[in-house]
Structure formats: structure tokens, C-alpha cells
Amino acid sequence: MAHIHPLPKLLGSTVALKAAMAVSGLLLVGFLVGHMVGNLQVFGLFGGREAMNAYGAFLHSKPILLWVARIGLLVMIAIHIGSAMALIQRNQAARPIGYHMKKPIASTYASRTMRWSGPIITAYILYHLAHFTVAGVGIPGYPLMDAQSRVDIYQHVVNSFQSPLVSLIYIVAMSLLSMHLWHGLWSLFQSLGLSNARWNVLKRPMATGLTVFIIAGFMAVPLGVLFGIVK
Amino acid sequence: MTSQTSPLLNAKIPEGDIRQKWDNHRFQMKLVNPANKRKYRIIVVGSGLAGSAAAASLGELGYDVDCFCFQDSPRRAHSIAAQGGINAAKNYANDGDSVWRLFYDTVKGGDYRAREANVYRLAQVSLNIIDQAVAQGVPFAREYSGYVDNRSFGGTQVSRTFYAAGQTGQQLLLGAYQALAKNIHSGKVKMYPRTEMLDLVVVDGQARGIVTRDLTTGAISSHAADAVCLATGGYGNVFFLSTNAKGCNVTATWRAHKRGALFANPCYTQIHPTCIPVSGDYQSKLTLMSESLRNDGRIWVPTQKGDPRAATQIPEGERDYYLERRYPAFGNLVPRDIASRAAKERCDEGFGVGPGGLGVYLDFADSIKRLGESAIKERYGNLFEMYERITGENPYQTPMRIYPAVHYTMGGLWVDYNLMSNLEGLHVLGEANFSDHGANRLGASALMQGLADGYFIIPYTIGQYLAGTKLKPVATDHAAFKDAEREVKARMNRLxxxxxxxxxxVFHRELGKLIWDHCGMARNKAGLAEALEKIPKLRERFWREVFVPQSGDVLNQTLEKAGRVADFLEFGELMCRDAWTRDESCGGHFREEYQDDEGETKRNDDEFEHVAAWEFKGVNETPVLHKEPLTYEYVKKAVRSYK
Amino acid sequence: MKNIDLTLHVWRQENPKDTGRFDQIEAKGISTHASFLEMLDVVNDRLLAQGKRPIAFDHDCREGICGSCGVMINGEAHGPVRGTTACQLHMREFDTRGIKELWIEPWRAKAFPVIQDLVVDRSAFDRIIQAGGYISVKTGQAPDANAVPVRKDDADQAFQAATCIGCGACVASCPNGSAALFVGAKITHLGLLPQGQTERASRVLNMVTKMDDESFGACTSHGECEATCPKGIKLDVIARMNGDYRRSVAAGG
Known part of the structure; x- marks a missing residue:
């Protein structure tokens, strides 16, 4: 029974859409790691104001690279969200009548809330871009300049996170991101069909470890500011 | 060779040496031209091992096949529940097995009441079955070398049983089901799940179709064909409590019988010795525990009647290991029928344990002491778990309680060597026919027979029938179909x-108890006469007092049940009559009057070395007995002894 | 032996078009040794004695192998005991858990429409197998069974996957109504065996396409299917399905 399935149909299947989510998600995680490492430069140990602002100036000195990266990110986000929406629609259609009573047994709070943590994180990203990248929402005198006439990203960060509200929003967003990452990092092995009897036991610990690493790195910044380590 | 008492019973056994009969027969058969096969429609009723295998194989040959099952999917047929394994004379174990030995063991195991030529062919094609199953992806147990593993099974001295853990039936059925699925996909087989056959349609003496009820919509419809195959399983559920699935029934074969097909040896039933005992009157079925447990478990009852103490409190000296006592050579490993009867004997004498005194202990304490709990767990872990799940008792700590239960029926519709009944065009496969196991079936042989019939026998013999028979065109508008439909509807409305x-x-339970008491593990003339008197009365009460809600126009599970029970109420009488008529003991048919001094079966070869095939004459009419004499040219008869 | 009293809330639906409702039924004096389905038998006999229509439910072997039975019991597929089908679930399990009220619902999925009460149509599973869940060997074509050795590990793993009974609990308990565990189990069974390699690539494409066409949802790795599978089929089979699919599409479909 050799059937020839048209490629668009094959690439639109639930399995293919999940693979698309896994690949885009994985690349976004790569970006998160880079972003997080960049953020850690606010700490004196990693160079503080000088390193941070130089890093920003360096990125802006390579507009082509920067835009390629930005467009790449946007495409990944579009694929991730687009696939998610298509899958959510199918998944909801797959059970038109729900149960009176349904007990979760193996699923986690994280797995069940992916479709909520996702949009909330998206909303946060928009706010985050408005906040730091585009308009400096909530930062008086944006953009501030440092002594070498570079954008004083360091000061933006310090000024912003000195507001407990801004820090709180950030921390809440990172908490949601942690759940999203924790389930996503484990699930992507499934979606991509990466399975190996010897290594399978490491999937969960790996997802947990990487999530903790990324989220701890991100949260360190507002906490560092709030506790006066970064000022 | 094919001498017969009745003109209805020509077994059509091919001439020649038994080793060449099947080969010669296949060569001499008329064939259907490949291009003509699609012009023939074949109906297959039932989708177990025999039915699925037949439907798939016939579809592959190019026939137009319609396959029916009452379950919601062909994958659920009760073949799926077979645990132990499937025999084949591969001799992979290099331990002296051969087609000849499998043939010999099967005829002997059947207590010399099976047809030699059929059994020899069964042993021959057993080789192909294993090959076919492996090619389909049936995951048989394997050795570290990567080659297929074998184990030994009751009643034989060689390792010829192929297995897939305790789920061999499931794996073989899924193999056949998948082959069927492939043919459904390619359009060669049309599948009708949730569809029950309610009548056979005979036109000019030929089986030409069936009448069915769509169980979901209630629609009654006719299906015409050039030949009909029944692969509808056994009638063990006449006992109400059996190891059969709840849906197993005699309806298809019984309706065919009422249309003229002879029913052979209905009194041959197999009782499995190791089942979980009945626990209450709500009980709906009995669960089998694999026979392999007897390898390490010791069977006993207390020496004191109605001993109230817990099993573990009864000291060694007050236990009766009755199998070891009576059969020192084989001990706990005597064949199924003997182990079953011995348990019944102890319980009848009042030594039974558990609720109602219907149980004996199967004790693993000694084995656990000798081998350690982990070794026992490795061998029987899943069975112990199942036992605990059902009874709530932990068999590592307290002995299991077991009791025999009805498991398989050797009798069935009479068929000739080509698996065709006396009704032309009606073929009967698997447990539904009577042919290969005589009065007792060996373990791991049911799967073998079902698949042999379906994969390797019917595809040949049905071709010969179609090529050699004049078949007038018959469609479902023929009067015979209309009449059958009317009768089916009228009967449903009556219910x-x-x-x-x-x-x-309620009636089914009552019938089951009657049959169990009088036509169960042990029978006697007086008891059977009593049953023969009581069953018609019960039947009459059924037709006066049964309640079926709603109508036949919807899914109506009570109506389905009522129809099947009505047929069991007619069939049960025939079964008792057959047992009443067979004045001898053989295999699973143990007539208390015919036993030796030590309580073993006593055959009467002079008078009963024949197949008893019954002709239906009407409900409440005495059926007519036709005899097909059995001859043993190749197997030397002996008295079975396991002392 | 002990008897218990239960309050049942059973989904009753006359036919596929009926909207359906819960009926409250008192089930008094049920033996703790009875199985869940035997409890329904007792309730049904009482309903019949009152001239009422009994509760329709699918069942057959009653020993956990045919896959016919299966209902949601208090929000869990096949009830509260893991690795157990509804027919092998015994009433003592409710007694020991102190449960006196049972909500009994049919499997819910677009692909499994309700026929009556607790009976659903699972023929979508058959159609997925028909789309490619087999090895195409005609009767008679097979070489000797020992012609091709199979690594014991592979054979054992294939067997584990092949123990799926097709009951549909995976779909019923999946928040997305996904059939990935069922399909993955067959892909894994056949894909691990040398005999299954020839059609491996086309099989996964055909089966997954059919699975989607039958309106099952997507796997999002919740793991509910694995947890409620009465035969302990592992989530890993889904990864194998996804891997085969990826490779097959990459190789040109």
C-alpha cells in the first residue's frame, strides 16, 4: 500500500507540527541561554557596566547580524506560536464533549498550563521589548548614555529593577517561563523522536537542570538589583 | 477407508498413505483460475484465529470476502485470551520431535476419538504456521541467539510449544487481525463488526448466505455468497460459567444445525483444572490460571472434612496431596481431565476448601523454600499478580485456591476432510468444527488448529469446492433469504x-448449573436423563418469563443475550443427549458407570469408536444420530495411564 | 466477604444523537469480591426486574486481554488501580479507598462517538491499523521461522509494545484526545523487527496521516496515556513513532 502523501499534508500533521514546535523551541532556548549569559554581565564579577554597555554597542555595530538574528527569532516565535495554535485547535476539536470528572494522574501543572504560560510569556516579551529595546517604557530619561556615549544599558537595568513592581513582573514571568521550559525541554525529545534506552533516564534531570540554570541566571539580575549587589 | 453408516457422512478422506494424502489431494484438486476468483463471494463468520486467517488468506487469493464478527472489532475475538502457546513439529529443540510424533500425541491425547487423516494434516501444516506468524511480526519468545524459543507443555515429552510470554493467543490473533486489516484496506475483504449472524440461508441444498443483525442499528440484512465459512468458536458458555468470553455463543453453529448441518460429539468438553474458584452468585465468568503453575505448585486438601483452619495453620500431617498419592509417577502433572476429576472427587467428598467447599489448594510454599521467592516470581509473577488482583489474597503467603472450569469444546459441526459440513458449501473452521481433537484436546493445540484451518486448509479446499460445483446465481431477493429474514424477525419479536x-x-445461570451438575466433569445415565427432562421445562419457562426491554431497532444488549440464551437452551439438550447416548468414558467425557477400579476412564471401542453426528428434527423432537466410524491404521491404540 | 452500598452516577444516552444525562442509581449490597463489571451486571439485573433498560457497556473476555471494556470511573480511565482493566477491577478497591460514590462516563473523544450509554465506537483504531499497521506477507510466502534471527532485546521490546489491547484508555485519558500511544505501540512493535523494516517508512506516514484524519488530537507529552494504560505501554513508543516519521519525511516520504 504505498501511498504518496503530498508534502504539505505531511508537514501539517500533528507529528510534524510538534516537531516544528520542538525545533523552534530549542532554538529559542538557545537564544535564552545567550541572552541570559549576556545579562549576567551586569554583575561586577563578569565586567559590570563596562562589559554590559560594550556588549550592547558591539551588537549595534553589526546591524546586519543583529537583524538577521532578530528576524530569525521572530520566525522561530511565529512557528512556535503558529504550530501551537493549530495544535490547540485540533486538540480541542478532538474532545468536543468533556468529562464531568477528570483526574490528572501523570500530567504536571506545567504540562497542563503550556497553552496559558505560552501566551503570557508572549505578552511579557512584548512588554519586555517595549521596556528595554524599543521605547524604554517606564525608564525615565530613556535612552541614558554612559561616559563613552554608549547607551547605558547597565543603568537602564538598575533603574528598572529598583522598582519592586518591575522586578515582580519579571520574576513572575520567569517563573512561568521556567514551567514552560521544564515541560518543553523534556517534551522536545519525544516530539523529535530522540529516544535511546540508555539515555532516556537523563531526559527529565537534563530538562530540570537546564531550566534551573537558565531561570536562575535570569532571576539573578532583578534580585541582584533589589538586594543592592548591582547598583 | 471412507465407509460410513450414514450417507450424510462421507468424510472424503483421500486415498493413499497418510503421509501423502494431503499432498495428493492438493494435486488432484480442481483449481479456480486466478482471474475468476474475484467472481466468487465467500462469507466468513467470526474473526478469531480461524476466521481472520481464512478471510485474509482468501482475500489474498483474490476472492471477494465478507467477514462478520459480533465484537466491535475483529481484534477482540476470544482467541486473544489463549495464554500458553502453540504447538508445531519444528523439532528446533532437536529432541526427537517430528510430524509423526505430533500426530501420534494428538490422537492419543484425544483418547482415540479423532480422525487420523485430519490430525496428520494438522501436524504437517503446523510447520508453516510458525513461519507465517514470524513473518507477520508475531513476537515469539526468543533465545539470546536470536532464534525462537520452545517450551514443553502437558501431555508430551518434547519441547514443541512456541510462545509469547503468557499471551500467545493475543499475539497470534493480532498477526491474523493485521493480515485481515491489510485485506480490508485493499478492498478484498469487507468487514462487518458488531454484526451477528442469526441464520444460515440454504438454497437447493447449498449454503448460499446468511442473515445478520447489525447490533448498533438493529437492521436485519441478508448477505448472499457462493460459500459460507463458520469460524464462530465453541459452545463452552452453555455452562454459563466458563473461561470463555461473555459473548461466546453457539448461535451461528446452532442455526446452521437447524438448517441441516450435523452437530458432532457435542458432549466432548474440556475442563481446565486450574481456574480461580467461584466466589459468589454475582460471578460472571471464570479465570484460568496457566497450567504451568502445576510445575511448581503442590495440590492438596485437608484430611479433615470442613477443616475451619487457615491453610497455613494446617500441619503437614493433616494434608492430603491427593494427586501425588494417587499418581506417584506424574504427581501434580497428570493431564487436564485427570487433575480436574480428582479435584471434583475430593470436593464432592466434602474435603474442598473456600466458599461452598468448591476449591483445592495449590501451594507454592515448598517451591519458595527450595528455590526462593524471586525464582518463583520470575516464573509466575504475572499469574500471581493476576490471582491477587482477583481474589485479594497473596499467593506468596497463602496457597492459591483453584477449581476446574470449562475451557474448550472439542465437539462442533461435523465436517469432512475438506472442512465442509454435510451441507454443501458450508465450511466450518477452528473450535466450531469437531474434527481434530477427539475427546480431549492437548494444551497448545487449539491455536494450531484454528490457524491451520484458516491459513493452510480452507484456501485450498474451498477452491476445489467452487471449481467443482455448479452454483446458480442467487441474490438476496431470493425467497429463501426473505423467508429467513422473516423468521429471524419473528423470533426477535417473540422475545x-x-x-x-x-x-x-437468570435462565442462563440455571441452565449452566444444570449442565455443570449433570453433564460436567463427570456424568451418569440417571443425571443426564434428569437434565434431559428439566431442560425443555426451563426452555418453556424462558419463553414465558423472559424480559427484554425496548425493541430490536436499536442497540439492545439484553435482546442479544436473550437470543443466545434461547439457542443454548436448545443446544444444551442435544449435548446431554449425546452424553447420555455415549455409554463409555473417553477423554473429557467421563461417564461414572464406565471407569476402572482406580477411577480411570474406560473406553468402549467396540461400540463407540465413531463420531456421533446429530441431525436436527425440530425443537422438542428427538434428533437423529448418524455415525461416522473411526479407523486407526497408523496409531496403535492403548489405555492411557499416568500412574 | 463484605457487602457495600454505592451511589452511581451513570452516563445514559439512548443513541448517538441523544444529548444524554447522568442517572443516579443506588447500588446496594454489592460484594467487595465482585468485579466492577459484575457490579454493573447486578445493577442491570435489578433494572430489568423493574422493567427498565439496563446500562449498556462493552465487555467480553473479562480477563483484561480483549480490550472491549473501558469506562471513566471517577475521572480515571479503567478506575483507580493502575495496570488494571475495568473488568479486573474489584469492588474491594473502592472499599479500601473509602469511595462510596462513582461517576461512570464513556470514553470521550470526537473519534469515539457514543453509541449508547457507555458504549463507544472505536472503529477509528481499526482504520488506523488498516492504513498500515501490518507486515505485508501473504499466506504461504514466509521463509522458515529461524531464517532471520531477531535480537532477544528487540523481540522482547517488540512484544512489550505488541501487548496493547486497543481499549482506548490512552485516548480517553489524554487531555488532547490523542491516539499517539496506540499508534506508537504498533509502529514500535513492527519497527523493531527485521521483518518490519521494508514497510517501516511508509507505515508511519500512512498511520499518522490516518490518525490525524480520524480527528485524534496531538501528543503534548502529558503522560496520562502511559499512566492509565492497563498494559503498561511506555511513552517511549511515541518517541519512536515521531522519530520514524521525521526520518521518513526527510527521506522523501
């Missing part, structure tokens, strides 16, 4: 219109 106040299950 609905009784409007009594009793569930069909």
Missing part, C-alpha cells in the same frame, strides 16, 4: 413480546 419479568441471565 420482545414475552414481556416477562426475568433477565435472560
Amino acid at each position: 420482545v413480546e414475552v414481556k416477562g419479568n426475568t433477565s435472560p441471565d
